[in-house]
Amino acid sequence: MANYYYFDIKLKLRDPTAVALTPSLFRSCVLDALDSFFCEEKPTLEIVKFCAQQHRVIFRVPEQLHDMTRISIELIGHYQQIPCHFEILETSKSSLDFEKSIEKTVAVVSDD
Amino acid sequence: MEQTRPFYDFSIPYNKDDSVLRALLNELVETGYKTVAIDQSFDHSKKDPGKRGSEMFPEPHKIEHLRKEFQDKLRILQRITILYVDVNVAHAMSVSHNLRKFNLIAGQPKTDAALTHCCTAFNGDLITFDPVAGSRLLVNRKAYQVAVRRGMFFEIKYAPSICDSNNRKDMIKIAQNYCTKGKSKNVIFSSGAAHEFQLRGPYDVANLAFIFGLSEDQGKNAVDGHCRELFLKAEARRLGKTIMFLKGNGPIIYSDSSEDEKSTEDEMKGLKPQIGKADAFEVKDGTEHAIKRLKVA
Numbered sequence: 001m002a003n004y005y006y007f008d009i010k011l012k013l014r015d016p017t018a019v020a021l022t023p024s025l026f027r028s029c030v031l032d033a034l035d036s037f038f039c040e041e042k043p044t045l046e047i048v049k050f051c052a053q054q055h056r057v058i059f060r061v062p063e064q065l066h067d068m069t070r071i072s073i074e075l076i077g078h079y080q081q082i083p084c085h086f087e088i089l090e091t092s093k094s095s096l097d098f099e100k101s102i103e104k105t106v107a108v109v110s111d112d
Numbered sequence: 113m114e115q116t117r118p119f120y121d122f123s124i125p126y127n128k129d130d131s132v133l134r135a136l137l138n139e140l141v142e143t144g145y146k147t148v149a150i151d152q153s154f155d156h157s158k159k160d161p162g163k164r165g166s167e168m169f170p171e172p173h174k175i176e177h178l179r180k181e182f183q184d185k186l187r188i189l190q191r192i193t194i195l196y197v198d199v200n201v202a203h204a205m206s207v208s209h210n211l212r213k214f215n216l217i218a219g220q221p222k223t224d225a226a227l228t229h230c231c232t233a234f235n236g237d238l239i240t241f242d243p244v245a246g247s248r249l250l251v252n253r254k255a256y257q258v259a260v261r262r263g264m265f266f267e268i269k270y271a272p273s274i275c276d277s278n279n280r281k282d283m284i285k286i287a288q289n290y291c292t293k294g295k296s297k298n299v300i301f302s303s304g305a306a307h308e309f310q311l312r313g314p315y316d317v318a319n320l321a322f323i324f325g326l327s328e329d330q331g332k333n334a335v336d337g338h339c340r341e342l343f344l345k346a347e348a349r350r351l352g353k354t355i356m357f358l359k360g361n362g363p364i365i366y367s368d369s370s371e372d373e374k375s376t377e378d379e380m381k382g383l384k385p386q387i388g389k390a391d392a393f394e395v396k397d398g399t400e401h402a403i404k405r406l407k408v409a
Contacts, residue, residue, distance in 0.1 A: 014309055036277055071323055074316045077274035083309040088316065 004060040006096045011055040012085040019080045023050045026057055029079055033072040049098055058096050116187055117146035119314035120339030123269055123302035126152045126173055139308035141185045149191040149216055150175055156196040168204045172213050189215035197222045199229045216346050231255035237346040238265050243272035243279045256294035265342045266290055268324055269304035291325030301334040
């Protein structure tokens with residue numbers, strides 16, 4: 001069984017209303033970045049969870065592609081010609097979830 | 113010692129629109145930066161030759177309102193990047209008073225001769241390159257070593273790598289040249305971001321060491337330790353050969369000289385009776401004299 005790295009991404013867009021935010025388009029954007037940067041065969045990228053309202057995406061890639069994927073995401077500057085920032089909230093070898101992240105956020109806020 | 117906190121971004125281009133600059137600074141705070149430098153450029157090669165000794169460099173932009181707004185969140189420094197093509201810039205820098213108002217001075221050479229001068233004799237703190245101009249200028253090994261020995265730092269801006277893939281290739285080429293010629297010593301990462309969407313968190317920036325030819329530790333130092341060294345080096349340059357530098361946090365009060373003289377006279381008057389008393393004790397017998405001496409002591 002292959003090991004995977006999970007990425008929790010927050011999509012920051014200059015104009016969210018001007019773009020179509022869909023899982024397939026996001027996946028294509030990341031794969032294009034990987035291709036343009038490392039010029040390798042397109043790897044496996046599986047979207048685990050996608051929330052258009054929160055602009056959050058959780059996806060996973062094979063373990064050996066963790067570093068390349070992270071760098072490629074950092075260097076993505078445009079999404080459908082709109083300036084953007086794909087903020088990496090968390091990476092983990094175990095599965096990630098929106099609810100857990102939200103619970104963590106709520107817990108932190110409560111502690112504060 | 114001047115206090116700064118990590119992380120550092122020494123290249124935030126100045127923008128006349130305060131809203132853009134404020135958005136950048138807010139994003140920097142949100143991502144975890146604590147010390148930033150507002151960068152303004154000056155092209156020495158386009159300056160008309162004026163009188164010898166005349167001021168050539170601009171004054172720093174007024175950003176006191178931003179410093180007050182972010183005083184608990186960011187330390188905002190001011191930086192000037194000097195673009196030049198020949199060594200005539202050296203004299204202009206030596207006689208300039210405005211340059212001393214900047215916290216950081218960066219040199220951006222446009223020719224090979226200027227690059228060599230920048231590494232060997234430039235009286236600044238930082239060497240940077242124009243990412244739009246491509247990677248025409250590549251520092252050689254000897255010049256790189258001299259620059260490192262002089263305490264100069266080499267800057268890599270990551271925002272151009274985000275904007276355009278061609279600029280990305282150029283920046284990678286320059287960075288790989290640093291790795292080849294100087295083992296990536298004295299390299300710092302800066303953003304050079306024109307808007308907030310080009311900014312990245314410090315840990316993400318440190319992670320870019322993977323593609324810029326730096327080791328993991330060098331990547332971390334590029335946004336933390338080396339930037340602190342650069343700041344201290346710049347402060348040393350600004351202050352010159354100074355043993356101790358005192359910086360007042362409040363109003364300075366000077367005492368009146370006449371009051372000092374009056375207080376001195378009062379002290380002298382107060383001493384006379386004591387002398388007289390001591391003289392009187394010496395006339396009496398030894399026992400009482402000894403006791404009195406102990407009391408006086």
